Amino acid sequence: MRHLTETIILENNAVAKNIFRMTLKCPEISRSAQPGQFVNIYFSDQIHIFPRPFSIAGATDEILNLIYRVVGVQTSQMAGWKIGQTVKILGPLGNQFTVDASVDNHVLIGGGVGVAPLIFLADKILQGGIEPQFFLGVKNRDEMPDGKFFRQLQDFHASSDDGSIGFHGTVVDNFLSHLPGIKKSVAIYACGPEKMNAALAQLAGERRYDCQISFERLMACGLGLCQGCTVKKNSTDAEAGYLLVCKDGPVFHSDRVMFND
Amino acid sequence: MIDLTTQIGLKLQLKNPVLTASGTFGYGDELADLIDLNRFGGIVTKSLTLHPRAGNPSPRITETTAGMINSIGLANIGVDAFIEQKSELLSHLPGKVIVNIAGRTEDEYADTLKKLESQEWIAGYEMNVSCPNVREGGIEFGAKPEILNHIVGRIRDLTNRFLMIKLSPNVTDIRVLAEVCQKRSADAVSMINTVYGAAIDIKTRKPLVNTVIGGLSGPAIKPIAVANIYKTHRAVDIPIVGIGGISCGADVVEFLLAGASAVELGTVNFFNLNAVAEILEFLEEYCVAQGIGVVTELVGKVKV
Missing domain, CATH: 3.40.50.80 (Nucleotide-binding domain of ferredoxin-NADP reductase (FNR) module)
Structure with missing residues (x-):
């Protein structure tokens, strides 16, 4: 079940050069989050309008962890966010990794x-x-x-x-x-x-x-609305079409999709 | 309590003037768990074509200052799958459902519409004659008056339901095209579709959308929309549904004052899932503050 919610930052620290970990108190999302899924973070910004998607790096009971690299305006902003600040977040979004326990x-x-x-x-x-x-x-x-x-x-x-x-x-x-x-x-x-x-x-x-x-792709919505974050289906049929990273993914079996599309 | 009821021509009554814009809200069912769809006066579906379309290759979108450029290429499941898979949910919405149709040829528009006519729950149609991102069809039907005249006439003859034509700002004078729609008995026009736009990655020197030129949307295009609505409102009598960069209630009021009878929310659906609720609240507060009991009193009331 997806939730759009205001969460509180518990921690937000650099863990490597330009790489940060943000810990959020977010039971609505953390309790159902699975590895591979992501969240959208929303910014009240009329210049850079898109929410930004982030992979979930951990979820335990009430706590949600994100690990992000500072690459642009939004993530630079995020790196400056303080403990106690609220963040508007939507998730969990997308599919998940599936683990077959019978594999060695x-x-x-x-x-x-x-x-x-x-x-x-x-x-x-x-x-x-x-x-x-x-x-x-x-x-x-x-x-x-x-x-x-x-x-x-x-x-x-x-x-x-x-x-x-x-x-x-x-x-x-x-x-x-x-x-x-x-x-x-x-x-x-x-x-x-x-x-x-x-x-x-x-x-x-x-x-x-x-x-x-x-997969990572630029997304305008993260919800399958904009149809912007495509990956090409692996098929000899030229008309095979596309999958959406936000909705059909972000996790794909490597034989289902094309690379360097 | 403010009366938000909005009448668009003779055939379409909405409980409020806020619709979704085609291509930004899927088929209406994607967000049923996150947004109360009943808040909208109506839902306008993604463009449907006679056959499914895979759409354009990657990259399809890029973010630009206060907006985005898209080149999706009318990716859609096709009219048959739409009827089969989406009727159940959409037919039970209390708001009105407007189905947006597109095609490569006039025949495709006509055949798509004929199939949809079997669905009683559809309140009307929006004809997309203004998509900038497809090689055939799209804007070529909406840029030349004589071609538009022919296709609107043909589609008008096929349905008695509400019929609205979505116009492009990428023309010399949008009023001439709105006049054609009026002459051909369209019930309304909606405007504006996206504005031609392009962006280039200076590191790779590659275009940021696959077709190089795509459609610009978002807050950046709002003044272009207001200008087109304003001048069209003075040129035609049929109602105008305003689209283009709306992100809040104040924007909606601006559109109504310029001459729109209703509005469609587009790109804002990507970045603010509460937009419709916030807009309706603002409209109520604005009308109360202005001493207006009926929201339609605002239409075209810009003081010039």
Whole structure:
């Protein structure tokens, strides 16, 4: 059930360079939120009119966590929001990652701020008594979120483009370097830049891994009204059409959609 | 208690002058859990075409100063699926349902309308002759008086229901086109559809919507809408339903004063889900403060 509500900020801190975590008291949304879903934050601004969508990075009873990167006017504003301030928020929106417990290896692969929904997903998988494998790639050490987010993960692997932290290379290459040790069935859950997503989709296709990817798109409404946030269906039929990231997604099985559209 | 009842021509009575604008409210059912649909005087559906349309490739939208540019390309489920899937909910709404129709050819408009005529719950039609984002159809029917004259005449002959023509501001003189609609016995005109707009990413040098030029909407276009409504109101006798950048109750009053009999809320539905409730509250307060008992008294009452 979606709720439009005013929530209170409990915490809002930088966790890496330009990356912040906001904690909100929001039982209406947190109690039903699932990993992969997102919320809209509304701004009373007539110049930048769109609400902004954010992946849910955690939900426990009354508490909702968001992790966001400062990229523009709205997120710069958000970085300055204080504890106790109210925020107009709508959610939970969109679909969710689905976890098939019969799979042997659950591999979470995040790029940059794409870590957000995966932290939530890792919590859920751990609660189910399964130990997930977590790969996170960042540009450099400064952009690696605080280690406390990953403390409970036994099988966490960092990488950076410049080699300043963890494996030197892309998160996909880091995952590939671990593949020889992974023998049985694999399910991939990913969120990151388009290039990472496309590379994973190709890999998953070749090796027949189940692969779910959470997409990011500019959205005007987040509700399926504007039809703006499309991803092309994977089909040889030229008229196959589009899926909406806000409503049909944001999580799609990698074989259902086209990349680099 | 202020009387918000609004009569649009002879055939359409609304309990208040606030409708949704086509293409910004889906088929009316998407928000049933978040907004009390009964607050609207009426719902105008997304444009329907004879066959389903996938719409344009990505990117379809971009945010611009006080607005947005879209190039959706009339993506819709087609008239048959609409009747099959959406009739149940829409037929039970206490507000009026206006179905927006579009087509690539005159025949497509006609065939779409004929199918909809079987649905008794439909209060009327809005003809989209002003979509800027499709290669065939769309604005080409709404830019030339002689072409508009023909298609409105043909559609008028097919239905006795309320028929409103949605006009584009991307023309030399919108009044000439409104006059054609009046001559062809349209019940009303609605204006404005989106304004041609484009935006370019200076890093990639690529256009920010797929068709390069798309339709600009949002608060940025409100003054353009008010100007077009004002001049059209002085040129024709049929009612005008005002559209274009409305985001609050004060905007609605402005539209009524310029000559609109009712309004449609468009882009605001994306960024303020409480817009209709806030607008109705403002209208009541404004009328009380102005000593007006009936909201229709405001129509065209700009003091010039």
